[in-house]
Amino acid sequence: MLELMFCSLLTILPDYLFRRYGQGRRIGKEITLYSVWFELRWGITACAMLTIGLITVIFYNHPSTSNAALFFRTVPIVPEINGRVAEVYIRGSGRIEKGAPIFRLDSSRQEAAAETARRKIVETDAALTVARSELASNESKIQEARSDLQQAQDELRTKQELMRRNANVVAQREIERLEVMVAGREAAVNSAIAARDTAQIRISTLLPAERESAVAALAQAQADLDKTVVRAGVTGRVEQFALRVGDIVNPLLRPGGVLIPEEAGRSSLQAGFSQIEAQVMKVGMVAEATCISKPWVIIPMVVTGVQDFIAAGQFRGGEQLIDVQQIARPGTILTFLEPLYPDGLDGVTPGSSCIANAYSSNHDRIESKETGSVKKVVLHAVDAVGLVHAMLLRIQALVLPIQTLVFTGH
Template sequence: MLELIFSALVTILPDYLYRRYRQGKRMGHEITLFNVWYELRWGLTSCGVLAIALITVIFHFHPTAITVQSPFRTVSVLSERAGRVAEVYVTNNAAVAEGDALFRLDTSRQEAAAETARRSIAEVDAALLLGQSEIAAARGQFDTAGAVLAQAEDDLARRTEIAERNNTVVSEQELQRLERAVLQATGARDAALATWDAARTRVNDVLPAQRQRALAQLAEAETEIQLSTVYAEVAGTVTQFLLKPGDLVNPILRPAGILVPDVTGQGRFVASFKQISAPVLVQGMLVEIACASKPMEVIPMVIAERQGVIAGGQFRPGDTLVDSLDRRRPGTVTVFLEPVFKGHTDGVLPGSQCVGVAYSNRGMAIEAGDIQGFGGVVASVVDGMGIANAIIMRAQAVLLPVKALVFS
């Protein structure tokens, strides 16, 4: 409307004044409703062309955002494992600090496993004490068997020496008996040595390994018990948290609730512009927004960052070929906004929907001499045209409550 009024002032109005005062034609006589097009054809045509040109220039260099949002992050309240709730420590919509306990799962099975592991450790410790006695007993048996073997070897050697001097004194059967006694004593000594080695191996290797396994089982059970209590990862507000003791919680199928952190985006806003506006959207560009959660106020923002890709073109490899006809919806240019003045966005609730408009500003480039001559004049005029969008933005901010409450 503003562009049309401005265009009429420099086209239709001069044409009418020329025909009224230069040619002497009068409204209602020579200029009537039926021949107004013929009489004012040059002014009407010029007005339409100029209005379209002005609207194109204004909306290109001062683009309007399709959507402006205040995004925020949510954290799902999940447990490490599935189980039934034993205790609930907080209520819905409660403010929690980082590390506060939220709820605890039932740990009867884990506590039983921990007690079993403790009993196994005590059993192994008792077996270690008993193993020391077994080692001492096996060593005594080995020493006894060694003494018996030494005695048998001495008897065999003595009787063999006597037989060599006089074979009639010692019979062949006695020598064979002594040899068998030596073999029997040797076997007894080897058996005692094997028993001794087995006792030492059991005490030095087998029982410590069993104790380490029991300790690992105890640590696993205690870890499961510790993980059964779910804590807040960040400070924030717990919402959609309606757990009761006995409820079943599954980290895959059923989260316990949602945690909204206190810091969820550091006051940044996300705005989407049409792709045609990509050449003029640069870092540092001024943007004004108006939000429904903070009505009748225009908040100055600045473009802090522009996303380097358009989300509408992304694809994920799958088992079918990508057809461009399946993606008829064009993507938008995403930019991230930050407030110019600290504290201006404090009243805007996270997740608010807003409207916004960006303004080109090439004043610094003109002052630096990057844009000179006629180009500088045109750039100044184009930058000044942003006042039309500024007026529209303020009108939207004023009429937003009326539109939302009355005409919705």
């Protein structure tokens, strides 16, 4: 309507003034309801063409959309393991700090596993003490075996010396018995040394490894035990939480509730603009928005991101071919808008529906020396007509609460 009124001042009004004062035609006489088209056909035709062109320029270079909202993601309240609820620490909805407990699952199995791991550590420490005692005993056995070996070797040498001096003094059978005894005593010494080495290996390698395994098992059991207590991962609000003692929760199928982060939906606005404006939407464009949850307020914003893909074109591979006709509605260009001022979105409820405008700026092209004079005038006009869209947004912001409350009955 504003475009039509503006264009009529440049087309229909001059045509009427010419007919009135140039040709002497008067309203109600020569210009009637039935002859207005014939008399003002040039002005009406030019007005229609100019209005259509102006609307096209405005909506293309200064895009607008009502598909805008403050999206946010919630955090499901689920445990990492299946289990039955044993204790609930909060009731209903409310604010919760990061790390605060929400509910606890039955932990009898995890506590038993942790106690088993602790007992295994104690058992390993006891085995280490016993191994040290065995090592001391093995040292004594080695000394004893070496003493017996030394005695047998001395006796064998004595007999061999006597036999060398007089063969009839010592029997050959006695020499052989002593040689066998020395070999047995040497084997006993080697056995005692092997037992000592085994004890040392147990003390230095085996038992410490078993203890480390027991400590790791305890850590795993403690981690599983800690998982039975579900805590808030972020600071926020707990909603739709109705768990009771005895309920069974599943991390895939049965969440306990929803945790909404404190900063969710308070940093940026997501808006979907028409595909035809894909070449116009650029990062850094100035934008404005008005939201239903904060009526009669225009929020200055800036475009911080433009998604390179249109969601309507995505598909999931399967056993059937995808027909393009199955896309019922064309997708939009998703853009991310952030407020120019830190408190710009204060008072806007996360998830609120909004109306957003984005404004093109050709200042750099106008200031460029390579741009011709005619083109500069055209670019100035393109930037100037953004004022019309800004006025329309303010009219929408003014009418939106009335339209919502009165005409829709919500």
